[in-house]
Amino acid sequence: MTPLPRSATDEDTTDEAGGSIYERLRDDIIHGRLRANERLKVSELASRMGTSTNPVREALQQLRGEGFVIMEPNRGARVRPIDEEFVRDICEIEVLIEPALTRWFVGIVTKADVEDLERIQADIERLNFTDELAHSQLDMSFHRLMYDKHYNRHAVDLWVRHREILWAISRGFPTSLGRQANVLSEHRELLDCIKKQDAEGAAQAIGKHVEGSGRHIIERMRLSRRGH
Amino acid sequence: MTPLPRSATDEDTTDEAGGSIYERLRDDIIHGRLRANERLKVSELASRMGTSTNPVREALQQLRGEGFVIMEPNRGARVRPIDEEFVRDICEIEVLIEPALTRWFVGIVTKADVEDLERIQADIERLNFTDELAHSQLDMSFHRLMYDKHYNRHAVDLWVRHREILWAISRGFPTSLGRQANVLSEHRELLDCIKKQDAEGAAQAIGKHVEGSGRHIIERMRLSRRGH
DNA sequence: AACTTCCAGATCGTACATTATTTGTCAAGA
DNA sequence: TCTTGACAAATAATGTACGATCTGGAAGTT
Numbered sequence: 001m002t003p004l005p006r007s008a009t010d011e012d013t014t015d016e017a018g019g020s021i022y023e024r025l026r027d028d029i030i031h032g033r034l035r036a037n038e039r040l041k042v043s044e045l046a047s048r049m050g051t052s053t054n055p056v057r058e059a060l061q062q063l064r065g066e067g068f069v070i071m072e073p074n075r076g077a078r079v080r081p082i083d084e085e086f087v088r089d090i091c092e093i094e095v096l097i098e099p100a101l102t103r104w105f106v107g108i109v110t111k112a113d114v115e116d117l118e119r120i121q122a123d124i125e126r127l128n129f130t131d132e133l134a135h136s137q138l139d140m141s142f143h144r145l146m147y148d149k150h151y152n153r154h155a156v157d158l159w160v161r162h163r164e165i166l167w168a169i170s171r172g173f174p175t176s177l178g179r180q181a182n183v184l185s186e187h188r189e190l191l192d193c194i195k196k197q198d199a200e201g202a203a204q205a206i207g208k209h210v211e212g213s214g215r216h217i218i219e220r221m222r223l224s225r226r227g228h
Numbered sequence: 229m230t231p232l233p234r235s236a237t238d239e240d241t242t243d244e245a246g247g248s249i250y251e252r253l254r255d256d257i258i259h260g261r262l263r264a265n266e267r268l269k270v271s272e273l274a275s276r277m278g279t280s281t282n283p284v285r286e287a288l289q290q291l292r293g294e295g296f297v298i299m300e301p302n303r304g305a306r307v308r309p310i311d312e313e314f315v316r317d318i319c320e321i322e323v324l325i326e327p328a329l330t331r332w333f334v335g336i337v338t339k340a341d342v343e344d345l346e347r348i349q350a351d352i353e354r355l356n357f358t359d360e361l362a363h364s365q366l367d368m369s370f371h372r373l374m375y376d377k378h379y380n381r382h383a384v385d386l387w388v389r390h391r392e393i394l395w396a397i398s399r400g401f402p403t404s405l406g407r408q409a410n411v412l413s414e415h416r417e418l419l420d421c422i423k424k425q426d427a428e429g430a431a432q433a434i435g436k437h438v439e440g441s442g443r444h445i446i447e448r449m450r451l452s453r454r455g456h
Numbered sequence: 457a458a459c460t461t462c463c464a465g466a467t468c469g470t471a472c473a474t475t476a477t478t479t480g481t482c483a484a485g486a
Numbered sequence: 487t488c489t490t491g492a493c494a495a496a497t498a499a500t501g502t503a504c505g506a507t508c509t510g511g512a513a514g515t516t
Contacts, residue, residue: 065293089382096324154317
């Protein structure tokens with residue numbers, strides 16, 4: 001339907017290859033440039049992407065496996081809705097998983113780890129949300145440092161996937177000042193608990209952190225939907 | 229490498245279409261008929277399945293999205309190892325998720341729900357593990373009855389996926405008598421807590437249930453690996 | 457022995473054929 | 487006249503075939 005509903009923040013895309021077809025489609029879905037339940041016709045996408053149909057079909061199959069598109073036999077693919085419910089759902093899952101990962105981390109944390117975390121946290125506070133991309137990378141490495149050593153790779157992968165989705169959604173949304181302050185204080189509280197070897201407190205802190213983050217994203221989504 | 233490593237319990241497969249290509253591949257991976265890290269060559273699979281390469285490629289892409297195969301550009305697909313670690317990982321995730329789902333269920337359970345659950349539980353006890361397939365279907369509907377009404381579809385989907393994987397792995401493995409008794413008593417304990425409106429107790433009961441189930445599957449996997 | 461060249465084999469992309477579904481048309485009946 | 491049903495054409499998904507491109511290893515040269 002909509003001819004070329006790409007956002008204003010298009011860096012490279014002449015008209016063909018941006019990243020891989022998979023990445024472009026996934027990005028378009030997560031950002032809502034492809035509307036919920038919109039039909040995805042392979043030939044249409046192929047001509048838009050400037051390739052033949054086969055790469056598109058394979059990208060769609062991969063996205064189907066990840067749950068971003070829904071396919072019915074002989075009836076093609078549709079966009080799975082990425083709405084506030086969706087965000088709430090994956091945040092609720094993270095509220096369950098991340099405290100468990102964190103609790104375990106407190107048990108194996110080393111002095112060097114704490115120093116690394118404090119260094120990253122200092123960078124975050126110094127940056128103070130002036131650069132969205134840089135902040136998100138620092139925040140990612142802060143949490144990644146805790147989870148990367150975990151033995152449960154499946155849980156960590158799940159976290160990474162959810163995290164990527166949430167970040168893709170919230171990209172472009174501004175972070176409210178209140179949320180900024182909360183992020184910093186929650187990180188500091190988490191760090192304190194880790195240093196005190198208080199696993200339970202750390203788990204609670206990260207739980208609050210995830211919940212607050214989810215609430216903020218949903219709030220922003222609501223506002224932007226109204227603002228449309 | 230291995231020409232046709234299909235199990236003895238092959239019902240239909242003449243030599244071509246069993247279910248879809250996707251299902252056959254997925255099943256072969258989960259059951260270990262395709263060994264860990266084994267290379268998956270599209271043309272080889274295509275001739276084995278009796279189709280051209282394209283359907284195989286798409287099935288592989290879908291499996292990649294679900295995490296069952298790993299693909300590197302220009303270097304093809306490999307089987308992701310489905311080992312004891314993998315089972316432990318997804319069970320640990322379920323130990324986090326299922327209690328949360330159950331806790332919520334206790335809050336909205338109706339008289340009719342309890343009666344349904346008791347009916348299913350009675351069927352399970354009457355069957356007493358004489359028919360593996362029938363038992364697993366009853367067990368599935370027991371838990372599904374609790375989770376199907378949950379608002380967090382994403383969490384429930386995750387549960388279903390994990391459940392399918394675990395069931396596919398444990399299919400063919402015998403259930404030890406000790407585990408059989410535990411399954412029954414854990415279900416009864418869960419039912420009691422639900423009837424008493426004891427959400428916390430129910431959550432703990434389901435946690436024990438999942439953990440015990442995971443332990444049992446891993447034990448069986450170890451034995452079968454030795455037995456080879 | 458190390459480096460280069462070349463070739464077999466596999467992946468990736470394009471084009472086309474087949475099959476299923478949707479859409480549009482037209483005529484018969486209420 | 488409006489609805490309804492059957493039938494035909496268009497549209498899109500699914501499957502097949504083939505060429506282009508990349509990788510890995512073997513043979514050959516220095």
